[in-house]
Amino acid sequence: MPLLIICGQACGGKSGLANRLVTHFTKENTPEDSVHLISDESFYSCSGKDRNTVYGSPGLEKQMRGQLKDEVTRVLSANKMVILDAQNYIKGFRYELYCVVKAAKTTQCVLFLNCPLDQSLTHNETSKLYSEETIKALHLRFEAPQSTARWDSPLFETSPENVHELDLQMVEQSLTSGRALPPNLSTQNPPRLAADTLYDLDKMTQKLTSQIMGQMLNAEIGDVLLVSSKLSDDLIISEKLKVNKKLSMPELQRIRRHFLDFYKSHTFKDHSQVPNVFFQFVSNAML
Structure with a gap:
């Protein structure tokens, strides 16, 4: 219900x-x-x-x-x-x-x-x-x-x-x-992801992680970070991320690896969703 x-x-x-x-x-x-x-x-x-x-x-x-x-x-x-x-x-x-x-x-x-x-x-x-x-x-x-x-x-x-x-x-x-x-796609059998897709995803999340870390170093608890991701020549996605807890680079890397594992078992019809979902992972880690 x-x-x-x-x-x-x-x-x-x-x-x-x-x-x-x-x-x-x-x-x-x-x-x-x-x-x-x-x-x-x-x-x-x-x-x-x-x-x-x-x-x-x-x-x-x-x-x-x-x-x-x-x-x-x-x-x-x-x-x-x-x-x-x-x-x-x-x-x-x-x-x-x-x-x-x-x-x-x-x-x-x-x-x-x-x-x-x-x-x-x-x-x-x-x-x-x-x-x-x-x-x-x-x-x-x-x-x-x-x-x-x-x-x-x-x-x-x-x-x-x-x-x-x-x-x-x-x-x-x-x-x-x-x-x-x-229902979530995790309950279904997803298609196998191509190697180049995983490579692109790895590069994207590395850049996002570096941007988050760079801004978080000078941020205070409660600040809102604005992180941008260039998905193509004509498409730039900007996401806001509230700092509820300061994260270290090793912590961010663990979150990134968790996200990559998650992505392997899911499919995204629109790859512009990827930064948003990644930021959800980071935000949940700061709860």
Whole structure:
């Protein structure tokens, strides 16, 4: 069944929206157990850690994302509408969820509740869920979904003041009437790649790795790198890469080798996708 990913900044009203969605999807003679709500709240309860502790520790935050992804994977193949209520602010994590949806041969959509920093701080004064420092840090880290990215599409965006005007019927239609995502090519037998294709790929990723390393040496955590790749005389691809962690050259080389192994078992109809997918590998390594 479909996956609805709720995405948004801290203290923006995501949980209220999630509960409204559950009510909407169960109102018309639909069994309550046909809608499965997954929330980051369960991680705080089970771990005994508060939000400031989790978001202040990369290890704990990664553990929470892993638990959320595992739960989505477990129930998505069942006959349920799955709603994921969390910040989901990392582009790489949303891409991982997209891959889970593809493997399940179902549909998804992203619902972005965009809350400005001043409103997050104001709402937090009442709830006291976060420290001011944590809220500001989360806003700086936030990677907003883009409708042009296939893992963020279809995308519905709203704000705290307009959330009650959101057309839930249109959201539902995008999930139930949309075309199921095809499974990953890794589940199929790919054609053998030509030697010259692998050679070109090796050269391309070497150049990308060198560019990333060159810019990362002088970058600070939170900076955004702009890396360009010339695929032909008339086609130059530029990609942005946010520095969530400084990587060394040996680490980048290991990521590159992992990507080359991945490429050997996949096929790319459009080779302009290669830099984007490679940057996804690098971005995921910095989570």
